[in-house]
Amino acid sequence: MGVVLNLEDGKRGAGSIEPLVALTQDDMARVNELILAKAGSDVELIPELAQHLISSGGKRLRPMVTLAAAQMFGYEGEGHVKLAMAVEFMHTATLLHDDVVDESDLRRGRKTARMIWGNQASVLVGDYLLGQAFRVMVDVGSLEALDILSAAASVIAEGEVMQLGVAKNLETTEDEYLAVIKAKTAALFSAAAEVGPVVAQASRNDRAALRSFGTNLGLAFQLVDDALDYGGKSSDLGKNVGDDFREGKVTLPVILAYRRGSEDERAFWKRSIEENECDDAALQKALGLMNKHGAIGDTIGRARHFGEIARDALAPLKNTPQKAALFDVIDFCISRVT
Template sequence: MGVVLNLDGKRGAASVASLVGLTSDEMGRVNELILSKAGSDVDLIPELAKHLIDSGGKRLRPMVTLAAAQMFGYAGEGHVKLATSVEFMHTATLLHDDVVDESDLRRGRKTARMIWGNQASVLVGDFLLGQAFRMMVDVGSLEALDILSAAAAVIAEGEVMQLGVAKNLETTEDDYLAVIKAKTAALFSAAAEVGPVIAEASRNDRAALRSYGTNLGLAFQLVDDALDYGGKSSDLGKNVGDDFREGKVTLPVILSYRRGSAEERAFWKGAIEENQSDDAALEKAIGLMKRNGAIGDTIARARHFGEIARDALAPLPQTPQKDALLDVIDFCISRVM
């Protein structure tokens, strides 16, 4: 469940340019560390890792970690290693996701599994996770290690939970939110929280960033769900309708199925459960979603979680980093405008 950002701010006024500017120097060090730690004497490991690392993601999660540490005056180098760990965890998750989902494309390019196979993709993902944990240990913060290791376990639980709801049209909204809270929001939450942890901020400050990250992650995923049926490939980092073609039960599908007539529910069963998901079926699915208000209500839920994220930061002192993190929320929602 990846997110690709357009950094130029052309869509409306929302932009993450301020976050990029505040973290640009440190992100340079993160990028150097990524290249260093993805290296190996086993040729396939750096080759496969580079394929995914270079595939166009803008590394939002590590930027959040860096900005959150800056917000509380951190002046060391530990946040660079933690930010790199976060990015490696995300990259490993993408490798594993593509195998589980049997995905052929990511951000318009062949997935690693299509080039090197499922076994290599899983094992290189495991290598990156190992490197992430080595960097966490190097930082020397047991609390940061606890937060990120707990997130890794939750993400894996989310993967298993997703298997349980795959192609299951009886999945409830609560069930689905539990899946994306684990699969997507857990890493956003950890990425935001380890910043104040490494800066030795107060418990309240840490909780604020944790809540911000969780709700930002939920909002981002729900926006992605909506865009899959009404967006552009440039916003998604994948082809529009990919979720539909893969038979994924996302919130727009859940809402449209539950609100539909018996005939419409029969269509959804054929499309999702029996893989009747050609271009004509996709067009019909989008029409049903619009008629049943499923896309609009998915966006409304994303806005709701975005407001919770905004409220989480409200008690914190005004800083450029706080403003930048608030801009990320606005940017997230603006992708569907």
């Protein structure tokens, strides 16, 4: 049984990250060189494990946003390259930690680092990458950029702890869940977007615009991921469809289906999520209930809403190729469910 997502109504277009890739490709080449240099260590396991994740096919969207946001305001120094590298290391570290916490076996279609080297090595190499990120931030010499990224690191950690608090809790409200993903996912998007204009010494209004763009792009991005777990393909998702369900994660599609369900349906969700009765037959039933109550479509509707807020945040800024590319990124993130 599959889930058919009817997303044509109100859809702006497929969007693409290709304009962003083209605008940032020269700077990204320098970012990638710096990533390889800073992932090195005399401790053999560190570069081996780091390289496994770094080379696993991620789009590197967050550092590209940092680069474009700096370019948008005419920045010509080296600081944006260093900050973009730091953003990518922060993201990579959180992936290593997430896979341990979530006991994930697959990441972007490959075995997770924890499945190859174990949980302890994954956590410790993640810590190493965070340390390297902060060393590079200091090199930039911008106290404000350091403050933004270090604050984001704290918020992300808080989000991970918040997620533990709502794990398998079907009474989690939509607001509580949005608070988790705002911390866990949107905080890094927000910081990645804001440090670009900061290093370019743009105005406070411009910085606020990019910060809002990043926050709302991150919320939209995560909500689309939540929907893809039930309505996507493994090849697109980078993990098995239904993994969130099997791991007992309470994401927005589950929250909506549970709250809109009958007493018998809520009992099913309790057995599946809280008591780990989550085999393939249960997954098929879960998909059916989500379809019945419009939970996946409404999750995408929420994502579109945050995408529009991100678009409105950028709207007053001067028209530049980078601004147009960031608009395309919003559409791209949401169009992943088609």
